[in-house]
Amino acid sequence: MSEGTWRERLRVWVDGEREPRDRTLFVMESPQRTSSLPTPEEHEVRERHRLRKFLNWYPAAAVIICAALVAVLLAAVVRMPAFGEADNPINNEVSRHYLARTEEETGASNAVTGMILSYRGFDTLGESCVLFLAVASVTLLLRREDGEPEDAAQRRLRREDALQREHPDVILQQSARLLIPFILLFALYVLLNGESSPGGGFSGGTVLGGGLILYAAAFGFERLGRFFSRRAYSAVRTFGLLLYTFLYGCYIVTGANGLTSEALTRMGGLSLPIDLAVGLVVACTVYGFYALFARGEI
Amino acid sequence: MIALEYFLLAGLLVCAAAAPLFRRLLVTVIVYTAFSLLLAILWALLQSPDLAITEAAVGAGVSGILYFLTLRNIHAMKGTHDV
Amino acid sequence: MLETLLENRFSVTAVLLFGIGFLNLLLQQNLLKKVVGFNIMDSAVFLLLASLGYIEGGAAPVVAEGTSPSLYINPIPSGLVLTGIVVSVSITAFSLALIQRIYRRYGTIELDQLRERARKEDD
Numbered sequence A: 001m002s003e004g005t006w007r008e009r010l011r012v013w014v015d016g017e018r019e020p021r022d023r024t025l026f027v028m029e030s031p032q033r034t035s036s037l038p039t040p041e042e043h044e045v046r047e048r049h050r051l052r053k054f055l056n057w058y059p060a061a062a063v064i065i066c067a068a069l070v071a072v073l074l075a076a077v078v079r080m081p082a083f084g085e086a087d088n089p090i091n092n093e094v095s096r097h098y099l100a101r102t103e104e105e106t107g108a109s110n111a112v113t114g115m116i117l118s119y120r121g122f123d124t125l126g127e128s129c130v131l132f133l134a135v136a137s138v139t140l141l142l143r144r145e146d147g148e149p150e151d152a153a154q155r156r157l158r159r160e161d162a163l164q165r166e167h168p169d170v171i172l173q174q175s176a177r178l179l180i181p182f183i184l185l186f187a188l189y190v191l192l193n194g195e196s197s198p199g200g201g202f203s204g205g206t207v208l209g210g211g212l213i214l215y216a217a218a219f220g221f222e223r224l225g226r227f228f229s230r231r232a233y234s235a236v237r238t239f240g241l242l243l244y245t246f247l248y249g250c251y252i253v254t255g256a257n258g259l260t261s262e263a264l265t266r267m268g269g270l271s272l273p274i275d276l277a278v279g280l281v282v283a284c285t286v287y288g289f290y291a292l293f294a295r296g297e298i
Numbered sequence B: 001m002i003a004l005e006y007f008l009l010a011g012l013l014v015c016a017a018a019a020p021l022f023r024r025l026l027v028t029v030i031v032y033t034a035f036s037l038l039l040a041i042l043w044a045l046l047q048s049p050d051l052a053i054t055e056a057a058v059g060a061g062v063s064g065i066l067y068f069l070t071l072r073n074i075h076a077m078k079g080t081h082d083v
Numbered sequence C: 001m002l003e004t005l006l007e008n009r010f011s012v013t014a015v016l017l018f019g020i021g022f023l024n025l026l027l028q029q030n031l032l033k034k035v036v037g038f039n040i041m042d043s044a045v046f047l048l049l050a051s052l053g054y055i056e057g058g059a060a061p062v063v064a065e066g067t068s069p070s071l072y073i074n075p076i077p078s079g080l081v082l083t084g085i086v087v088s089v090s091i092t093a094f095s096l097a098l099i100q101r102i103y104r105r106y107g108t109i110e111l112d113q114l115r116e117r118a119r120k121e122d123d
Helices: A006-015 A040-077 A093-106 A111-119 A121-141 A150-166 A170-192 A201-219 A221-225 A230-254 A262-267 A271-294 B002-021 B025-045 B049-073 C002-007 C009-027 C031-051 C076-106 C111-122
Strands: none
Touching: A040 C009, A093 A111, A093 C076, A111 A121, A111 A201, A111 A271, A111 C076, A121 A230, A121 A271, A121 C076, A150 A221, A170 A201, A170 A271, A201 A221, A201 A271, A201 B049, A201 C076, A230 A271, A271 B049, A271 C076, B002 B025, B002 C009, B002 C031, B025 B049, B025 C031, B049 C031, B049 C076, C002 C009, C009 C031, C031 C076, C076 C111
16 A cells, blocks of 8 residues: 555545555355245336335325425414514614615625625625536536547537538627627626615626627627637636635634725725626626537536 | 516416426426516515516526527427427 | 415415425426426525515615615615525526436436336346
8 A cells, every 4th residue: 555655645545546445344154045035027026016106105295295384384474574564573783784884884885785795795705606616517517428539529519610600690690789788888887886786796797697698699609719718717717716715715814804904995895806706707607507508618 | 566566476376387387398498487587577676676687687598598508408499308 | 364365475475486396396207397396496485585674665775875774675685585596596507407417318308217218227
């Protein structure tokens, strides 16, 4: 097992080639096959019979359980406090604090944006990680056809691109030419104005991703790749998540109000860069889903 | 306003109950997109404009497109899938 | 009884939608319709959460200068649902990718035909 240097051992451990340590204490004698076990055909028939009996009562049990669940939830829900009253227990001092002090403490007048980027910023950090993981797992699932080697995949993608170039969809292209500038402009407006008007990182990011999807669908992935190549995509996504993690990692070390300095207060707090980072991550995620579903790679 | 809320909530229930009952998967996805549109209008009525923008972009835009691409990849665009 | 139901109309609708979505998730034979049922369940939970924050006569929580907080709705449930919607679309995309892989492998997405083909491959 010991291959000599620690480097070699580390490489073996990282690559997963190390054999698990043998921990058997003793080896038992396997019992003799008695003739009371069913033969394979009888076993098969018994399995099918059991499956059919299960399938007979599974729908009935599902309906009964669902009806019971809905009845219990309805009985709970009609006893809840009345809808829309101002003195519900949910409207306590936390929401009053957020509404009263969000302008001066976070620099955002939109209470929802100030809340998700500053007061509850770690929730948004976890959600950005979930988006990152989702794109990574969909990439793993949809990489290429089973048994298709690398060059065949490249040739197939080039053939699809050429087909897209030769036979463009005229209606889609003309309406996309009309719509895409407005969509991108609106997306940038919603992203950058998330603090003083409804919007923010998530909304602007999804609209931006929608604009990119429309461009890729109308004009082809090749033309999109001219200004948004795969390397730029990876860089934007990774950089956004790393920036967010780094800034919030600083908060863990210095405490909740630790990052105050002259430059930051003149910039209006940390909300705007974080907003941009979240918006870009969401846009890249949404566009990445479309590209993976349509092509098999980004 | 209350009449509009009742109408939208009833529409939500009708869309959700009807969506999985169709034989053709294309119709299921379209009815689900209509469900998402009604939900986006409800968010706007509940005075949450962030949710309205996000639901309109995500539900009809992104989620609908992903469903249609899946339908194309499993060859179920015309009628039920033929296996 | 009826006016209690009508007064809490959002929560009652959310519970009914949850039941419809759950029933579809359990009983449908087509995998794509199961995913649609799952999405309906998600939307029902978001409707329940966001309707808790509404205050009668309140405005959207974009705070103008120096106004009192009693004029606006509660912003907290709205922020929770915003994260939830984006996570819901990620889960949907992942489930649809799984469905595409299953189709590539077995050629069908109906559950009973999947069971038959999987058992035939085991034999």
